[in-house]
Amino acid sequence: MKVNEEEYKNVLSIYRVPVSELRSEFDANHFSFQTTDDLEHVSNEMIGQKRAEKAMEFGLSVEQTGYNLFVVGTAGTGRLTYTLDSVTKQAKERAVPKDICYVYNFENPDMPLVIDFPAGTGQKFQQEIEILLIDIERQIRSTFSSEVFEKDKRKIIEDFRARVEAIWQETDEFALQQHMKVERTPEGIELVPLFNGRPLAVEEFEKLSETDKEMMKNCEKIVGQKIDETVYQSLKIEELLKKKVNQFMMEVAANSIKDLFSPFRDKYQENKKVIEYLESYFHDVVSHYTFFLDTNNNGQENIMKALMGGSNEHFHHRYTVNLFVNNKNLAGAPVIYETNPTYYNLFGKVEYQGSLGSWTTNFTLIKPGALHLANGGYLILQATELLQQPQVWMRLKMALQTGSIQIENLNEMNGVIPSNGNRPEPIPLNLKVIIIGSYYLYDFLSAYDEDFHKLFKVKVEFVAIMKKDQENSWKLARFVKNYVDKEGLLPFHRRAIAKVIDYGSRLVEEQSKLSTDFQEITKVLVESSYWAKLEHESVVDDRHVEKALSEKAHRSNHIVEQYREMIRNGTIMLETDGYRIGQINGLAVMGTRDSIFGIPTKITAQTYVGKNGIMNIEREAMLSGQIHNKGMMILTGFLSGEFAKNRPIPLSASITFEQTYNSIDGDSASSTELYVLLSSLAEVPIYQGIAVTGSVNQWGEIQPIGGVNEKIEGFYHICKSRALTGKQGVIIPKQNIQNLMLETEVVEAIKEGHFHIWAVSHIAEGIEILTGVDAGNIRNEKGQYPEGTIFAKVENRFTKMFEMANKLKN
Known part of the structure; x- marks a missing residue:
């Protein structure tokens, strides 16, 4: 039933969104300052x-x-x-942690030991150990080069030499008794036979009788055995001498350095690990005192030792300290990022x-x-x-x-x-x-x-969203103040800050909220200051913020301009005026890495007798996502619940997004798809100057969607490029009114009556706006829809389909 023009205007008026609700603008007069220069700096303030x-x-x-x-x-x-x-x-309120040092493990060199010290004292310990090492080396060398040391060492050696001479003296006497003389030379030991107390020459030995010769040989053998025994005893005495000298030198080394360790034992008596380390350190130095005396090697030997990792310097590493963590300069607990x-x-x-x-x-x-x-x-x-x-x-x-x-x-x-x-x-x-x-x-x-x-x-x-209240608005103003001062930007007028706050609401698409994405906000601050400087202004005003936002959008809207150009030249077929059955303009959003924009898309439907139900062409072409598929199934649920309570629906239908070749997902077009299905079933044309967005449930109730601002603006710019007729507009879910933060240009066009926004809560409300025909979605006492309404026409169409299906079956 076609409503008359006055009734239709009334319908449009009922659901039209007032201009005051299209955008929420912050009143700069809420701020008592003029520019950010008037604000005090508040550091480390968290917002929202x-x-x-x-x-x-x-x-x-x-x-x-x-x-x-x-x-x-x-x-x-x-x-x-x-x-x-x-x-x-x-x-800053916590104690400074201890210093940590690694030291040599004298018992297990492969496992360096950890010793901790109060903050700032680890370095002192390291330096003390370095000085200790120098003192040890100097003290040992000094002691071992003293006359007292040489005298005591010589006495030990002479005592052992006397013992050796004594046993050799005994051997010499024994040899004489056997008519043999022992001669010790650098080349070795020789035995000389004696005859009548004098050495026997070879010629004389040959003249001796065999008996004498045999006797001389026996004597030589006996003396040789004695000499072997004497040599063995001499070697034992020499070994004892080495041990005695080494023990003596270790005692000397220990006595020479023990006083160097005494201050450390007193200072670190409370630190058990330090005391244990010093004891091991002391005994290791005493055991390896020779490393502190190795000064006589020639240059080539020193080079080879260094190359082979055996130099004294390399060995001295064991007597140093690795200051692993030094907290000397900390004023509290460490913070490492x-x-x-x-x-x-x-x-x-x-x-x-x-x-x-x-x-x-x-x-x-x-x-x-x-x-x-x-x-x-x-x-x-x-x-x-x-x-x-x-x-x-x-x-x-x-x-x-x-x-x-x-x-x-x-x-x-x-x-x-x-x-x-x-x-x-x-x-x-x-x-x-x-x-x-x-x-x-x-x-x-x-x-x-x-x-x-x-x-x-x-x-x-x-969170990415905060309340748009007085507290957060003032905090945002102080944030602008801090950032401007830090980055050397021009001061911002309160009108400019009001525009920044509006931009914060636009980012989250909610009039009563603000974005906490300060990275995006700081971009606008920098760019606004740039445009103000370009105009030789001393303060950033609201027009500079608007300029920054428009330029920012222009830099990243190349793709949307190409899309709009294709619509204008007819490459993408889209109508913004006239009436079509089974055709409607849906709205979607596309995004790049740095930009999101809305694009209108023609959605068409064909309905006919069959048993296949609603065919989603995008799904059949594998271009439909799971959520979009769910939305299509909801349409079947609505149609079945509304029109198939007493008989089945012999329906086959196809729905598609025309000229779209990318994957489609989301259910924001499900209400649009239901409108176009109703249009096709009722054979009632839809006005093409109205685009639709919104999801729908099985009861026909319209549900909110995202990207509402971009979708509206996308269709507005297409209509504008073809000349606004004053009848064009967009239908949105009623719940999305609070999300409206439209561009100023769009708001002005709506204010002048060149463009419109309608908000609906049920499918029946939207279909009346689109067609100018009563929805008639409420059955009378006989269970029938009012004659001539959209729902009545749809039910009549289903009745005809049912009858046709029965005829074909028979």
């Missing part, structure tokens, strides 16, 4: 994140293990800045040095990682970078679970370089780890890592 602030405060305050933090939210919301500020503030969390950057490593084609190392080459530097404080990591590093996440969990850090080289584990068995003593771990990441990574870790919630019990969530 009270929940995150409380969670952060709680997480940083709890001391128990497992209460590490995961800061989640979208980039640009200030999560990193606030995290750094909060952690730094908390760290590791931007490149590789394995070695986090867990430290043992470095190697090349030597004649091989790799060598020692405990002084153990280097700390971020975990060591942050120990006793806070370590901040980015989840994306962290999870990209091999083995890092698993090792981080292991460190947090065990409460210790074990330094291991991946290259050794992977066999790239041979392992020297150097395994430093683990360091106790006590710190809070704060990971910053996206919702996706938080959900991923929650779902696939059972240890995640045991170790990261505090979720600090930064």
Whole structure:
């Protein structure tokens, strides 16, 4: 039943959205200042994140293990800045952690030992040990070069020489008794036969009788045995001499340096590990005193020793201290933000040095990682970078679970370089780890890592939306003030800040809310200042913000301009005037990396007798997503529930988005598809100057959608390019009125009556606007729809289809 023109105007008026609700503009007069120069600087002020602030405060305050933090939210919301500020503030109130040193393990050299010291004293200990080593070397050399030492050493040697001479004297006497003389020469020992007390020449020996000769040979044999015994005793005495001299020299070394250790024993008597280390240090120096006397090697020998890793300098490493973590300059607990969390950057490593084609190392080459530097404080990591590093996440969990850090080289584990068995003593771990990441990574870790919630019990969530109230508006103004001063931008007038606030509402598509994406807001601040400077202005005003926003949109709207051009020249077939049955203009949004825009698309439907139901051509072509498929099934549910209560619907229908070749998903066009189906079934034309968006449920109720501003503006610009008729407009869900933050140009066109926005809550309301025909969706007492209405026409069409199907069946 076609309504008359007055009734139709009344229908349009009822559902038309008032101009006052198309856009929410902040009143600059709410601010008492003129420009940001009038505002005071307020540092570290968080905007619109009270929940995150409380969670952060709680997480940083709890001391128990497992209460590490995961800061989640979208980039640009200030999560990193606030995290750094909060952690730094908390760290100042905590004690400075101890210094950590690695020292040589004299009992097990492959396992360097850890000793900790009060903050700032680790370096003093290192210097004291360096000075101690110098004093030890000087004292030993001085003592071993003294006359007293030489005299005592000579006496020991002479005593042993006297013992040797005594046994040789005895041997000489024994030989004489056997008519033999012992002659000791550098070439060896010789025996000379004696005859009548004088040496017997060879010629004389030959003249002796056989009996005498035999007797002489027996004497020589007996004396030889005596000499062998004497040589053996001499060697034993010489060995005893070496031991005696070595023992003497060790005693001398010990006595010469023992007073050097006394101050250390007194100073560090409360530190058991230091005392144990000093005792081992002392005994090792005494045992290896010769290394402090090795000054007589020639140059070539020293070079070869150095190349082979055996020089005294290399040996002296064992008597030094590796100041592993030095907290001398800290004023509180450490805060480390590791931007490149590789394995070695986090867990430290043992470095190697090349030597004649091989790799060598020692405990002084153990280097700390971020975990060591942050120990006793806070370590901040980015989840994306962290999870990209091999083995890092698993090792981080292991460190947090065990409460210790074990330094291991991946290259050794992977066999790239041979392992020297150097395994430093683990360091106790006590710190809070704060990971910053996206919702996706938080959900991923929650779902696939059972240890995640045991170790990261505090979720600090930064929301992307905040209330548009007086408090947050003032905070945003102070944020602009701080950023302007920091970056050296021109001061902003309060009118300009009001435009920035409006832009914040546009970003979240909600009139009563503001965006917390400060990264996007700062872009506008920088660009607005640029345009103001270009005009030689001293203050940024509202027109400069508008200029920045328009230029920003222009830089990234190349694709949408091409699309609109194709519509204007007819490449993409789209009508913005006239009436068509089974044709309607739907609205969708497309996006690039830096821009989102709305595009109108023609949706068509054909209906006919059959049993196939509604065929989604996009689904058949595998261009339809799951949500879009669901929306199509809802249409079947609505039609069946409304028109098939007493008989089946012998319907076959096809619906498609014309001239679309990309994947389609979402249900924001489901109401549009229902309108075009009703048009085709009722054979009532739809006015093509009205585009539609909105999803629908099985009861015909219209549901809200996203991207409403871009969709409206996209259709407006198409209509404008073909000349506005005053009848064109867009139908949106009623719930989306609160999301309207339309461009000023669109609002002005609507205000002048050149364009319109209608908001509906049911499919019946929208079909009346589109067709100018009563929907008639309420049955009378006989269960019939009012004659001539859309629903009556649809039911009549279904009745004819049912009758035709029965005829074909018979």
